[in-house]
Amino acid sequence: MKQFFLITLLCVFMLGCEQGIPSQLLTAEKFETRLSETNTQLLDLRSPEAYSKGHLHNARPANWNEQESFKAFTGTLDKKIPVLIYDDSGGTSAEAAKWLQHAGFRVAELEGGIMSWQQSGKPVSHEAAPTPISLAEYRVMTSLNPVVLVDFGAAWCPPCKKMDPVLEQLQREEGNKFKLIKIDGGIQTALMKSVNAGSLPTFIIYKNGMETWRREGIVPISELKARINF
Secondary structure: OHHHHHHHHHHHHHHHHHHOOOOEEEOHHHHHHHHHHOOOEEEEOOOHHHHHOOEOOOOEEOOOOOHHHHHHHHOOOOOOOOEEEEOOOOHHHHHHHHHHHHOOOOEEEEOOHHHHHHHOOOOOEOOOOOOOOOHHHHHHHOOOOOEEEEEEEOOOOHHHHHHHHHHHHHHHHHHHHOEEEEEEOOOOHHHHHHOOOOOOOEEEEEEOOEEEEEEEOOOOHHHHHHHHHO
16 A cells, blocks of 8 residues: 555655646736736747737747747746746746646636737837847957957846846956857857857856857856956
């Protein structure tokens, strides 16, 4: 009997792991409340063309139909922060929600997609999606100064926020010795993949266009100073 109980318990545990973290389906009103009340990561699952015609404010383009790019993009997201998603009318978001929850994210969908949002009289933004930075452009950027410190971060990334005052102090004290380039890793996912930057924040130092050092996560200012002056 004891063995049967343990086997049953194991099966329940494995089933729970397989199902991941359940997603939520929210009305436009509740979705708007969730956006305003908590620190979230908002994704627009539609095509770039649809995004350009109107999207929710601060939504990041994450085309679900481009699976390889989508998976690379989600690799830059923080699993500790809820992910809110929407599409045109709700069909695509259900598939994406299932994939995201299996990947370990806490997910909430906009019921009825952006159509229900607009039908509820809620505003949309028409800001253009950020232009991707090509690897060729990046190489030019990192070779224009003798010493360049690249910061791949994001506004929603907690460790990135912790590093902001460190970088500000570094610029005050050593600003004449290097050029700081801040890149939004939550948007420039293709570039992150090209330079093998797997998490946020990632710091890379280039000297005369050549990479000399890199590190992920929280970095003490003493180490940054030492690497810049090395």
